[in-house]
Amino acid sequence: MLENKEPKKTSLEALGEFGLIDHLTQSFQLRQPSSLQGVGDDAAVLDFGGKKTVVSTDMLVEGVHFDLAYVPLKHLGYKSVMVNLSDIYAMNAVATQITISIAISNRFPLEAIEEFYEGVALACKLYNVDLVGGDTTSSTRGMIISVTALGAADEDALVYRHGAKPNDLLVVSGDLGGAYMGLQVLEREKEVFKVNPNSQPDLEPYAYIVERQLKPEARKDIVALLKNLEVQPTAMIDISDGLSSEILHLCKNSKVGCNVYEDKIPLDPMVISSCEEFQLDSTLVAMSGGEDYELLFTIDQREFPKIKGNPNLTVVGHMTEASEGAFLISRNNSKIPITAQGWNSFDQA
Amino acid sequence: MLENKEPKKTSLEALGEFGLIDHLTQSFQLRQPSSLQGVGDDAAVLDFGGKKTVVSTDMLVEGVHFDLAYVPLKHLGYKSVMVNLSDIYAMNAVATQITISIAISNRFPLEAIEEFYEGVALACKLYNVDLVGGDTTSSTRGMIISVTALGAADEDALVYRHGAKPNDLLVVSGDLGGAYMGLQVLEREKEVFKVNPNSQPDLEPYAYIVERQLKPEARKDIVALLKNLEVQPTAMIDISDGLSSEILHLCKNSKVGCNVYEDKIPLDPMVISSCEEFQLDSTLVAMSGGEDYELLFTIDQREFPKIKGNPNLTVVGHMTEASEGAFLISRNNSKIPITAQGWNSFDQA
Numbered sequence: 001m002l003e004n005k006e007p008k009k010t011s012l013e014a015l016g017e018f019g020l021i022d023h024l025t026q027s028f029q030l031r032q033p034s035s036l037q038g039v040g041d042d043a044a045v046l047d048f049g050g051k052k053t054v055v056s057t058d059m060l061v062e063g064v065h066f067d068l069a070y071v072p073l074k075h076l077g078y079k080s081v082m083v084n085l086s087d088i089y090a091m092n093a094v095a096t097q098i099t100i101s102i103a104i105s106n107r108f109p110l111e112a113i114e115e116f117y118e119g120v121a122l123a124c125k126l127y128n129v130d131l132v133g134g135d136t137t138s139s140t141r142g143m144i145i146s147v148t149a150l151g152a153a154d155e156d157a158l159v160y161r162h163g164a165k166p167n168d169l170l171v172v173s174g175d176l177g178g179a180y181m182g183l184q185v186l187e188r189e190k191e192v193f194k195v196n197p198n199s200q201p202d203l204e205p206y207a208y209i210v211e212r213q214l215k216p217e218a219r220k221d222i223v224a225l226l227k228n229l230e231v232q233p234t235a236m237i238d239i240s241d242g243l244s245s246e247i248l249h250l251c252k253n254s255k256v257g258c259n260v261y262e263d264k265i266p267l268d269p270m271v272i273s274s275c276e277e278f279q280l281d282s283t284l285v286a287m288s289g290g291e292d293y294e295l296l297f298t299i300d301q302r303e304f305p306k307i308k309g310n311p312n313l314t315v316v317g318h319m320t321e322a323s324e325g326a327f328l329i330s331r332n333n334s335k336i337p338i339t340a341q342g343w344n345s346f347d348q349a
Numbered sequence: 350m351l352e353n354k355e356p357k358k359t360s361l362e363a364l365g366e367f368g369l370i371d372h373l374t375q376s377f378q379l380r381q382p383s384s385l386q387g388v389g390d391d392a393a394v395l396d397f398g399g400k401k402t403v404v405s406t407d408m409l410v411e412g413v414h415f416d417l418a419y420v421p422l423k424h425l426g427y428k429s430v431m432v433n434l435s436d437i438y439a440m441n442a443v444a445t446q447i448t449i450s451i452a453i454s455n456r457f458p459l460e461a462i463e464e465f466y467e468g469v470a471l472a473c474k475l476y477n478v479d480l481v482g483g484d485t486t487s488s489t490r491g492m493i494i495s496v497t498a499l500g501a502a503d504e505d506a507l508v509y510r511h512g513a514k515p516n517d518l519l520v521v522s523g524d525l526g527g528a529y530m531g532l533q534v535l536e537r538e539k540e541v542f543k544v545n546p547n548s549q550p551d552l553e554p555y556a557y558i559v560e561r562q563l564k565p566e567a568r569k570d571i572v573a574l575l576k577n578l579e580v581q582p583t584a585m586i587d588i589s590d591g592l593s594s595e596i597l598h599l600c601k602n603s604k605v606g607c608n609v610y611e612d613k614i615p616l617d618p619m620v621i622s623s624c625e626e627f628q629l630d631s632t633l634v635a636m637s638g639g640e641d642y643e644l645l646f647t648i649d650q651r652e653f654p655k656i657k658g659n660p661n662l663t664v665v666g667h668m669t670e671a672s673e674g675a676f677l678i679s680r681n682n683s684k685i686p687i688t689a690q691g692w693n694s695f696d697q698a
Contacts, residue, residue, distance in 0.1 A: 036401060037509065040510070040602070041440065041509050041510050041602075042405060042435075042436040042437070042439035042440050042510070042585075042586060042587060043403040043404055043405035043436050043437055043439070043440045043442070043498070043500070044403065044404045044405070045401050045402070045403050045404075045440070045507060046401065046402035046403070046404060047401050047402065047504075048397065048402060049399075050398075052385060052394050052395065052396050053394070053395035053396065053397060053402055053499075054392040054393065054394050054395070055392055055393040055394075055395060055446070055448060055481060055482055055497075055499065056391060056392035056393070056448075056482060057448040057450050057482050057483060057484055057495070057497055058450070058484045059450040059451075059452055059484045059486050059493075059495060060486075061452045061486055061487070061488050061489065061493070062489070063489040064452075064486060064487050064488065064489060065486070086391075087391040087392050088391070088392055090391035090392070091390065091391050091392045091394070093392070097404070099404060099405075099406040099497060101406055101407070101408040101495050102408075103408055103410045103413075103493055132404060133404055133405060133406050134406060135406055135407050135408045135495075137408050137409075137410055137413060137414070138410070138413050139410050139413065139493070140410065140411070140412040140413060140490065140491060141489065141490050141491070142489060142490070144408075144410070144452055144488070144493045146406070146408060146450050146484075146493075146495030148404075148406055148448060148497040149392070150402075150404065151392070155396075158394060160386065160390050161389070161390050161391070236391075237391060238391060253389070253390075
């Protein structure tokens with residue numbers, strides 16, 4: 001990942017904006033019946049028939065959301081799509097199309113942008129979504145990515161952030177904190193590389209958490225699983241900014257409180273061991289780390305038998321009356337108020 | 350515009366990302382029946398019933414697409430929406446929703462972003478579109494804006510870039526070259542201001558062209574006019590990069606050629622006089638200037654009586670067989686091949 005390559009470089013001026021869009025998107029096929037017209041006209045044309053259309057958008061900025069010192073561009077393309085699909089799945093919808101715009105400085109050769117689009121193409125293929133539009137332009141500095149994702153769902157399948165009721169169970173998919181710990185490992189390697197550019201990082205022992213950071217997967221499978229299990233969540237959100245922040249969103253939007261149990265928070269063994277190595281508190285990492293792109297949702301208690309024992313899902317707490325507030329119940333049984341320590345990009349620039 | 354003000358400044362850190370989105374979008378109302386859920390969940394939810402959904406996206410980068418030395422932020426917000434709505438109208442569709450993402454460095458106080466959103470709100474109100482989503486994040490430098498616009502149309506109303514036939518008439522709305530000449534005036538005033546910061550620019554004599562640059566209007570009215578006149582264009586595109594570039598897009602996508610008559614190109618008297626002042630060729634400015642956001646479309650010759658004499662529409666040429674090529678027929682009757690001298694943002698950074 002940090003190795004020094006001398007790849008082929010084609011300047012972007014040579015292609016121009018239209019040439020670049022054509023070049024980058026010519027290999028994208030339309031897979032969705034709802035995609036009537038993709039890239040190549042003023043706008044894409046979609047047909048969702050009787051379904052509701054779901055739209056979400058996110059922006060990623062070099063130096064704020066990613067560091068090209070250790071993020072391979074292909075992974076970045078993949079992750080940019082995942083971040084947005086995750087929002088669509090958090091509505092319990094099926095993602096169907098994306099548009100992607102990038103602004104890039106001239107220091108990027110064409111091959112770099114192609115690598116980025118390879119990641120986008122792989123994400124589109126694996127998640128069965130169509131790239132239907134976008135814009136490429138120059139920036140005065142760095143790379144900025146903006147993705148808009150569209151999806152469809154039947155009206156009664158849609159799950160909003162509001163809808164959670166007191167006594168509903170709070171459920172999380174997968175495990176938490178991995179993406180944040182992967183970032184710590186990558187940041188450390190970057191510092192080592194700065195001091196000794198000949199060092200070869202050995203990321204293998206950290207493979208799982210590094211992959212959680214560099215190549216996260218949006219939980220399309222969880223939406224399918226819930227459908228199969230015939231579980232209709234009462235409220236749902238994706239975990240992009242950390243469990244604390246997302247819990248507070250659900251509580252605020254649903255006008256409920258919450259008790260979350262520290263000993264229930266799902267952690268991968270590698271997150272626990274790397275937290276020990278970095279002398280970080282694993283609960284704090286899970287609560288505030290962010291970028292896990294798992295789904296957090298609430299279900300009626302009567303639905304519990306349907307999800308009981310499922311290895312993909314963990315009940316981490318239950319909702320309460322709004323007046324009771326939102327708390328983390330620690331292992332020693334003390335009640336700690338949950339505060340939004342979610343990631344705030346404005347602190348960093 | 351260039352006056353020195355000392356306005357109130359609130360830092361963005363104080364609000365954080367979620368606070369900022371709430372703050373900026375709380376005054377936006379949903380006006381479209383198709384907007385079921387706007388800002389405030391993982392994704393917006395739209396319902397177009399039996400209509401086709403149209404989606405377009407564009408990115409604007411400070412220092413590349415705009416210069417805050419002379420672009421007021423409110424105008425920039427307005428223009429960012431117009432640029433995208435223009436693409437929706439170019440499909441002969443009705444624009445219904447937008448999402449807007451901005452990345453901004455900490456040098457911008459909250460009040461600056463509010464000003465930008467005032468322009469967005471005004472555009473939404475005047476064009477009857479709903480803001481239904483977005484992202485705000487920090488940038489390491491400058492301001493980057495990404496807008497995605499959605500619209501709806503009946504299938505048989507949609508107009509693509511393909512569809513023009515030989516002998517179809519080529520029609521343009523409004524007049525051309527104004528936005529480019531407005532930019533020349535503003536750039537000149539900026540240079541004067543650099544030399545003498547106490548100078549007060551008098552832009553009044555250039556009001557029309559400066560407004561064409563700073564506050565363009567997307568031609569929603571032309572879509573309505575064509576519907577009223579019962580004219581169904583065979584192909585259509587918006588003029589964002591200059592007439593030459595857009596003509597070549599229509600020719601390429603429709604597999605036709607074209608003859609455009611120099612003496613038919615609609616020019617405002619102020620464009621002509623400012624071209625004289627700046628010693629620029631007005632035809633070249635109209636052909637290559639860009640940012641006019643007029644609509645360029647083709648119609649069957651039999652439709653001509655319906656548009657004849659309409660002050661909003663000008664027939665500038667006709668389509669030919671692809672083998673004949675695309676030409677500008679000059680005032681002295683020489684045939685000049687049309688080349689894409691449209692604006693290429695990669696030349697500038």
